[in-house]
Amino acid sequence: MHFRTLGVSIMALGLAACGGQDEPAPAAPTPAPEEVVETPSNPQNMSWEGAALVGALSATDQVTVTPGSSVVTLVNTNIGGMNSGGETTGASIEYTGPTIGSLDGQTVTVSFSARAAGGQANRVAVAYSTNAAGNSGWERFDLTSDFAEYSFDYAIPDIVDPASDFIGFWPAGDTVVELESVSVTVPE
Numbered sequence: 001m002h003f004r005t006l007g008v009s010i011m012a013l014g015l016a017a018c019g020g021q022d023e024p025a026p027a028a029p030t031p032a033p034e035e036v037v038e039t040p041s042n043p044q045n046m047s048w049e050g051a052a053l054v055g056a057l058s059a060t061d062q063v064t065v066t067p068g069s070s071v072v073t074l075v076n077t078n079i080g081g082m083n084s085g086g087e088t089t090g091a092s093i094e095y096t097g098p099t100i101g102s103l104d105g106q107t108v109t110v111s112f113s114a115r116a117a118g119g120q121a122n123r124v125a126v127a128y129s130t131n132a133a134g135n136s137g138w139e140r141f142d143l144t145s146d147f148a149e150y151s152f153d154y155a156i157p158d159i160v161d162p163a164s165d166f167i168g169f170w171p172a173g174d175t176v177v178e179l180e181s182v183s184v185t186v187p188e
Helices: 002-017 051-056
Strands: 046-049 063-067 072-076 091-095 107-118 123-129 139-142 148-155 165-171 176-185
Touching: 046 051, 051 091, 051 176, 063 091, 063 165, 072 165, 107 123, 123 148, 165 176
Parallel strands: none
Antiparallel strands: 046 176, 063 072, 072 176, 091 165, 107 148, 107 176, 123 139, 123 165
């Protein structure tokens, strides 16, 4: 212990004799900012646009589906009636959210971006179907010639059904609908 104290004292005297100054102690390392960890959103929230929308949207005898580069065109063939149950008789997207976890008693929001690209009616009907026990019925929307966002809420009945649900689209009369995106969101 004495040798260490003596060594430090001699070193301090040597620095003082040379005109040296004690070097400042290195600054303590700056702590890294807290890492922001984003929690994943609800996996039952799903959206389709572009190629995913083209691949997800199925035609029926009543509604044709024509894929484009960034939109899907829907046309009513005027064959058969409108059924909002099951897979619906409109062009539809299979929504697999209920296979991940129960949606019983929850309210989902169906949103879509669309425009009327031709025809006189300029209207589309959209339905959420549980494919088991209940559906929203056809919700009707008046479209403009510019893409716009539309949405509606649907309260899922208290049912036990882990099967996929469906979102159906039915252009009114001679309306040509261009669909840009579709999403289903579930409250966190």
